[in-house]
Amino acid sequence: MSGYLSxxxxxxxxxxxxxxxxxxRDPSTILIVLVLPLILLFLFGYAVSLDASRxxxxxxxxxxxxxxxxxxxxxxxxxxxxxxxxxxxxxxRNMMIDGEARAILVIPxxxxxxxxxxxxxxxxxxxDGSQPNTANFTTAYGNGVLNNWAASRQLEAPRxxxxxxxxxxSTRYWYNPALKSQxxxxxxxxxxxxxxxxxxxxxxxxxxxxxxxxMESLMATPMQMSEFIASKVIPYFLLGLGSMAICSLxxxxxxxxxxxxxxxxxxxxxxxxLMPSLGMGLFISAAxxxxxxxxxxxxxxxxxPSFLLSGFLFEIxxxxxxxxxxTNAVPARYLIPSLQTVFLAGDFWSLFLPNILIMLAFxxxxxxxxxxxxxxxxx
Amino acid sequence: xxxxxAIILKEIxxxxxxxxxxxILFAPPLxxxxxFTFATTLDVNDARIGVLDRSGGVQSxxxxxxxxxxxxFAEIRRLSSHDDLARAIDDQxxxxxxxxxxxxxxxxxxxxxxxxxxxxxxxxxxxxxIVAGYISSIIxxxxxxxxxxxxxxxxxxxxxxxxxxNPSLDYIWFxxxxxxxxxxxxxxxxxxxxxxxxxxxxxxxxxxxxSPLRVHEILIGKMIPPWLLGMLNGTIFLAVATLFFQVxxxxxxxxxxxxxxxxxxxxxxxxxxxxxxxxxxxxAFLGSFLAMVPIILLSGYASPIENMPEWLQMTTLxxxxxxxxxxxxxxxxxxxxxxxxxxxxxxxxxxxxATLSASAWLFRARME
Numbered sequence: 155m156s157g158y159l160s161x162x163x164x165x166x167x168x169x170x171x172x173x174x175x176x177x178x179r180d181p182s183t184i185l186i187v188l189v190l191p192l193i194l195l196f197l198f199g200y201a202v203s204l205d206a207s208r209x210x211x212x213x214x215x216x217x218x219x220x221x222x223x224x225x226x227x228x229x230x231x232x233x234x235x236x237x238x239x240x241x242x243x244x245x246x247r248n249m250m251i252d253g254e255a256r257a258i259l260v261i262p263x264x265x266x267x268x269x270x271x272x273x274x275x276x277x278x279x280x281x282d283g284s285q286p287n288t289a290n291f292t293t294a295y296g297n298g299v300l301n302n303w304a305a306s307r308q309l310e311a312p313r314x315x316x317x318x319x320x321x322x323x324s325t326r327y328w329y330n331p332a333l334k335s336q337x338x339x340x341x342x343x344x345x346x347x348x349x350x351x352x353x354x355x356x357x358x359x360x361x362x363x364x365x366x367x368x369m370e371s372l373m374a375t376p377m378q379m380s381e382f383i384a385s386k387v388i389p390y391f392l393l394g395l396g397s398m399a400i401c402s403l404x405x406x407x408x409x410x411x412x413x414x415x416x417x418x419x420x421x422x423x424x425x426x427x428l429m430p431s432l433g434m435g436l437f438i439s440a441a442x443x444x445x446x447x448x449x450x451x452x453x454x455x456x457x458x459p460s461f462l463l464s465g466f467l468f469e470i471x472x473x474x475x476x477x478x479x480x481t482n483a484v485p486a487r488y489l490i491p492s493l494q495t496v497f498l499a500g501d502f503w504s505l506f507l508p509n510i511l512i513m514l515a516f517x518x519x520x521x522x523x524x525x526x527x528x529x530x531x532x533x
Numbered sequence: 534x535x536x537x538x539a540i541i542l543k544e545i546x547x548x549x550x551x552x553x554x555x556x557i558l559f560a561p562p563l564x565x566x567x568x569f570t571f572a573t574t575l576d577v578n579d580a581r582i583g584v585l586d587r588s589g590g591v592q593s594x595x596x597x598x599x600x601x602x603x604x605x606f607a608e609i610r611r612l613s614s615h616d617d618l619a620r621a622i623d624d625q626x627x628x629x630x631x632x633x634x635x636x637x638x639x640x641x642x643x644x645x646x647x648x649x650x651x652x653x654x655x656x657x658x659x660x661x662x663i664v665a666g667y668i669s670s671i672i673x674x675x676x677x678x679x680x681x682x683x684x685x686x687x688x689x690x691x692x693x694x695x696x697x698x699n700p701s702l703d704y705i706w707f708x709x710x711x712x713x714x715x716x717x718x719x720x721x722x723x724x725x726x727x728x729x730x731x732x733x734x735x736x737x738x739x740x741x742x743x744s745p746l747r748v749h750e751i752l753i754g755k756m757i758p759p760w761l762l763g764m765l766n767g768t769i770f771l772a773v774a775t776l777f778f779q780v781x782x783x784x785x786x787x788x789x790x791x792x793x794x795x796x797x798x799x800x801x802x803x804x805x806x807x808x809x810x811x812x813x814x815x816x817a818f819l820g821s822f823l824a825m826v827p828i829i830l831l832s833g834y835a836s837p838i839e840n841m842p843e844w845l846q847m848t849t850l851x852x853x854x855x856x857x858x859x860x861x862x863x864x865x866x867x868x869x870x871x872x873x874x875x876x877x878x879x880x881x882x883x884x885x886x887a888t889l890s891a892s893a894w895l896f897r898a899r900m901e
Contacts, residue, residue, distance in 0.1 A: 180813070180816070182816040185823070186819050190823060200845050201827075201835070250698075252863065278694075278695065281694065283697055283699025286703070293694045328622060330655025330656060358814070366734075444551070445814040462569050
């Protein structure tokens, strides 16, 4: 093999043209580049919402005095709850089992009397522990409504003395003051879409050459290994950038995600990310040479980790240490914070540069690996 | 019957023949279950936050002490200026910063209300809201202790919170059962989707057609191995969840297997539809992926169905995983009784019937 990195322009053009023809001919490639990103974006934009919304709860009114009714009304009027009223625990018990209610709030007997005496009896909040996140949230908001209600009654009562709270909190959320989870989920999902195109598609197309035996025909040509790899990288790199552009336009114009950084930064970040993505795809296909196995490994090592282990949905710092360690090997981990920043905050190169360098290093590593694997099997 | 047995055997061999393929059938699902169980928590622990104390008095440093004593924060970074604060947040070194303005201690000693400022990174709005909750509750408890002398009605309003089914709100008890639904969907769909497409691409499908096998025999033969695989994987997951992770299983095993069987049938119908529609493995793979993502995202596992817009909530009604997630959660934690299982099982059965008939129809149509 003379020279790893020698390219013959004519041969390379021919190979790239062949690849593009195959892309255009197979409708499923267009599907993955155009349709899939949009579907993913819409699903992440609408389906995955972590924002507080109306939780279905049942309020059990064991007491029918005026204060009990007024507290029940407070729950009914709260924007956080979708209330079903009941007189006793029994009929609502089953609602907890099939998730028709996520919590039961019991206003106990003697509640009204207690309030008249100036001592509010505790109400009971029973949550569905099978969904811990919702359970925590419901308890917090249930208490919030209770406290507001108590405070408003106190204001009405003439003898009540207003409490002075010495400490006050003022909270500001930078970059996303309305706290829309879409605003960070949509940029994050762009990373997942690119992982799909980079790794999954590349893994399949190279494995296909091996499985169908066309690889041998290619090897019989004067083609160099570097030209072969370049011919697989260039088209999918461009496709990846193309669907990134589609996603970004959708994010900004349909989901109203702000874009405060520069297009240049977005381009640099996505190009850097496509390197490890494509490299991983090449390596997987060269190592497996079988489409089914390649697709499964690509799914397992690219899509699911960039979805679950990248900090996209779940905080990395909350994971156990061994898993935190694994997340270091997930390229999307380095892209997602930068993408969220480009969209929501602006160009912060001190954040981007280390991430870009790590992604490029991963990319080079994967390319070297796939070079070696593909090369060896030539003999 | 003889022919049917032969093709089922052939299909099982085709699945198990390749050593790489064999590993792929069992190792990744199990690995996914383990890694994702630990990874997918919406809790926020060990968050890194910063403090900008421009007051420097006794009260503010006492409050900082209390905050750093909390288990929820890994590291409290001292910030020297507003610029320093902005840089730390911009580079995501900290998720939140607490600011004490110079007047903080002065105001408190004068008996006036002093303000604690919290700046949070809205780029991670979910986590930062949780962090804001932690900080607020620490400050609120400082308020209460300062307020103890004047017992007021506000501090008198109380509630007793009880968490049914999962008293200590262990997150794993939520993720593991739900992941059974997700992981078996991923495995079941991708295996079924490849079956016909692979034979088509390699040209062996024509051989099947000239064999004495009837169309329905080929179809059943293609469906049974992935179904068995799904049941086997389900059993492994059940064992791992209950024996290794000690998640309680309070429901009936028979109902669990019944639900799993119907769920797998519904998924295999989807997978076979994709497989029959595609001519290459690449198309089959992408098609199954296209089906998989909505099945996972609209199942109620990734985020609660109640949070979705109304029209999307309606769409989840045709998602088999939606019912199975309720079923596994119910059977694991809530001792779901028979009649309530049936309530979830009949729509699941209808979906299975629909996907299986649709795939049989397409399969037949594409044969001719």
